[in-house]
Amino acid sequence: MNGRVFLQHDAILDLIQGMARLTLQQLAERGIDDPAMVGIHTGGVWVARQLQPLLGITTPLGELDISFYRDDFTRIGMNPQVRPSRIPFEVEERHIILVDDVIQSGRTVRAAMNEIFDFGRPASILLVTLIERSGRELPIQPDVAGLQPPLADDEHIRLLGPEPLELRISGHPGAREPA
């Protein structure tokens, strides 16, 4: 596996503990008492599985594969590892916590929200990500983020897992695109 280790399993679980506290705070502020949770394949599902018990959510976890909703389908084609999306609860009028591992451009979250709406009209969506990094291309911001590491544009951060979880950074900090 390329790149250097940025955070290891235990440190990531500590981050998720912190995210849980912030999420509960947000839920309380909004007066939400029975949210359901949806993770985005693949890293988002791993994070959501850790986060869910910490929030005391008993509704089964929803899992989204946004392959059919990608806006770059015409350029990259069909993802060969596509899996069925499953939301094992009624989305209509439900408060949903949407979980992903890394938010960068915001396009994955847009696709995920589109897909959630095709299951029904939720009452609200709260966005929680493990990593919030630079590079946004859409006006989408997480409500809760575990960490905001300073990364150069050509550095990539990836969550590996699920057992153990590990965050890795690849690419060269400070490298410049050739003119």
Add this chain to the structure above:
Amino acid sequence: MKELPRIHVRGGRLIDPANGIDDPLDLWLADGKVAAVGSAPDGFRADQVIDAGGQVVCPGLIDLGAYLREPGFEHKATIESETRAAARGGITTLVCMPQTEPVIDTPAVWELIRRRAKACGRARVLAVGALTQGLAGEQLAEMGALAASGCVAVSNGRNPLASTLVARRAMEYATTFRLPVLLCSEDPHLKASGVVHEGAVATRLGLPGIPAAAETVAVARDLALTEHTGCRSHFHTLSTGRAAEMIAQARAGNRRLSADVAIHQLFLMETDVDGFRAECRVDPPLRTHADRERLRQAVAEGEIKVICSDHQPHEADAKAQPFPATAPGISGLETLLPLTLKLVEEKVLALPQAIACLTAAPARVLGLDLGHLAPGASADLCIFDPDAVWRFHASEMASAGRNTPFDGWEFRGRVTHTLFEGRITFKLERP
């Protein structure tokens, strides 16, 4: 009319199978005829010398059973275009099939074709007249008139006859005028809507098949009728090994019985149709490897004495269809000699025997004083370089029909000159 040049063909290897000649001999041509072979006639002054050093000089080829498409199907080809293609292929005599529009069932149609061919002047065109009126298979054509006007044989082509009785009567009636009958033996009911050989490839591609029995059933019937009627039968374009065997067997009791095979049947097989290759759709269909080997053997053993091109030029649209809707046939004049020479290269035939299959043998089937080069014979010559290696390209064909499965094939042996009645009708431009 312009005086014909007096030509000296010098230094070639003369192969004249009808006269048993295969020697380095010169030829002298005058007045459209062979003036002398081996030593110059007294006082002969050549207007022109053709240097045939290192080349084979043989009688111009006779292609038995070509479709020239004129009149009626000029969008496919014309006598003009096809005689040009014939000259390129070393062919000096084309025996055309009666499937024109109108059909060659009256002397008038034949007369029209003869005049057109004469005007083109590149090859002799002879006609096979229709066996039945309009080739409809019901009423006999006026074979007496056709024979009198010069048709060299009669045939119903691949159009079926209404009944075995019509077949019997037609063969009997043709015998009255000693007309050879060209038989394309095929049972129309067994053929039905078939488009390829009924075998593994048809099964895999889901194409309607033509069973080998469609040919063998009809050959058996026609052999029985030949015996009964005494007809001078010639079996045209055989495709199955079994039919070749049946004919070999029948020839034991009837040496006048003859048969030919289209040259593509000696190279291609049912597997060549794979991928829905319309250029390999022919009638009768390409059959199995065993059939091909048996047909090659029959030619080698002299049971099938004639090789023809079964020339069927088509416009591009005729092949640009889903396979079952395409027209069968190959535009074959320009590959007849190259492919036959490949049989020599593959040691199926000796060179003189191969040339006999294209010259003396078809002449004998039709009872024509052609296909040989004795003094006094028509100066129809094919001169080819047996060692020239070249690649055949459909895009360079002279025929109006470029429907060939041999595009891109490499051949050894290339026509350099064709002479028809003492005139050069084709000369290879050296690059």
Add this chain to the structure above:
Amino acid sequence: MRGDNLQLNEAGELRHFLSIEGLGREHLERILDIAESFAVLPGRQVKKVPLLRGRIVTNLFFENSTRTRTTFELAAKLLSADVINFNVSVSATSKGETLLDTLRNLEAMHSDLFVVRHAHSGAAHFIARHVAPGVSVINAGDGWHAHPTQAMLDMFTIRRHKGDFAPLRVAIVGDIQHSRVARSQIMALNTLGVTEVRIIGPCTLIPAEARSLGVHVYHDLDAGLEDVDVVIMLRLQRERMEGALLPSAHEYFQRYGLTEKRLERAKPDAIVMHPGPINRGVEMASEVADGPRSVILQQVSYGIAVRMAVMSMILGARGGEA
């Protein structure tokens, strides 16, 4: 086709879907895997995904088949593609317009994908050879040759019920000779590596050299059903009785019709399939068609997911080419 990669682009992705022949196990398994993801969509409030938004799919049917056309249309619409239905009657083409003329006219409408049904074997290959570079073709049935999406939905059905293909013995019963579905099924089953494919029918309905397809041939239904895991019944066309291929529907049912009693020869958990529509009392008894081992209705619903999978793979693969 022999060394002919018409169906695949340079990256080895599906560019056209014309025939099972020429595709590898990995291609077929990918179709099935992706179809799994589409199979769950009907459970949602909005059954559509936006994958093929802005793409145009043209159903080009030279042979009437409302059923097949509808499933392709629905599949395209669930992928958010726009659909044009074009039924070309035989009389229109016999008026001198060639198939290529028809194709050129339709290409002017900027279709991305043609779904082609034609009575002539090889028609889809022919069209695929002549379409503009960016345009793809799916064969929705050509003559007796192939009907690959039908075969793949049958494979999907089998996998859903049986899991692994390797241990399976599959019997295909009926008019093999005139069946494009059977040809595609046989090739798909062999590509996916089943233990045995059997074809069962009278000699008049078994093609020449059938064994070359990689099957065992049976003329006796009872013997052929022995120990099979899957029974696929084929539809019998009425015109077979006229072509001297069969004496009567009655005799056909007596010899080759599937009944509960005959099904006892198969494995106890054997499933029964039929591409539909069923001739009850000809190919099978109603008790079988409506019985517990029949999966015929599920086949229909899986057909949409499989066609969505094929369409999305093909139109997705075009990106890889650019």
